[in-house]
Amino acid sequence: MQAPLRELSGRIPPFWPTTPLDDWTDQLRSICGHFNPSPVESRTVTGTATISDAAGLEVAQVANDLGTIHRDFEDIRRDYGENLFLLLQLEGSCGIEQRGRQATISPGDCILVDASSPSVFHFGGQFSNHLSVHLPRQLILSDRHARIEISRRLAADDPMSSMLRALVAKLLQTRVHDSRATHLCELLYSATRQAFAHDGELERFVPVDAMAGRLEIVQILIDRHLTEERLTPQWLADKVGISLRTLQDDMSSLGTTATSLIRMRRLHLVREQLQQFRRSANATTIAEVAYSAGFSDISYFNRCFRKMFDCSPKDMLRQSAVLPHAAM
8 A cells, every 4th residue: 555545545445346337427427417438348347436425525436447538518518517626546547638738647646627627537448546526616716816727736745635635534534514524624625725726927818719728718717807897708808819709609619608607607606605604604694795706786696596506595504504516
């Protein structure tokens, strides 16, 4: 057993079952959303896809010997990726492609992947076992002082990697109603922001020809400026260097508009903050949360919130703690 994985050794069983590919795919999609596994040859998979509770956060364990697993824009249209997922590699290796970057993680390594962007996971038919911690996307990205770098590998011997593994191990031992649960989750959020913080200057965005590339830039800009009043479709088009009509055409491929995507991500941010406040008994009002997320009309915000989540913001605060929707 490698030293970096002592704290998670219980997640490495002595043997793995063989599962029919269709059953394994159903397992994965039931806990992670719409992903598309591709085998190398066999129609069976060594491994399983399971879910665990970690102080109210979902942690998926994905073990397989597939060729690839991919998620494209059509999959994102089917189920919006409202999470970031923190991958902790336990056995084997996993190659990840996202946002034009490629990385390969080995036992003890960590990486942060965005469920709202297309991605490809490469296994090459070799066995891989990783944990995927589902983190509330907009809550992690809402800190204006932190520029999060997606798809950057954090090596096993990096002290921040050791901290993340230790926190996840502790969270897996903590029940959702434990008095320490909320504080441990907040500690993991903070540690994740610091571990994947980008210290360089904000990139200068330039026009690109490929629609997929433009959409990636637009989504990054929305995340980084989500709560700012200047965030409008015209501002996005100007920033990327395209016409408003081109932006509209690009967004239609996602089955949405720039205005709808901005509104949706602001609503998810409010929901994540309300869930956090509910568990910590924070005295912040719903109106304050809505205004801080970029909404200027509370009546409009309430209508949009109810339409998206089928409950009012007040209902959300009154509900008992529930687990957020998963992403791989």
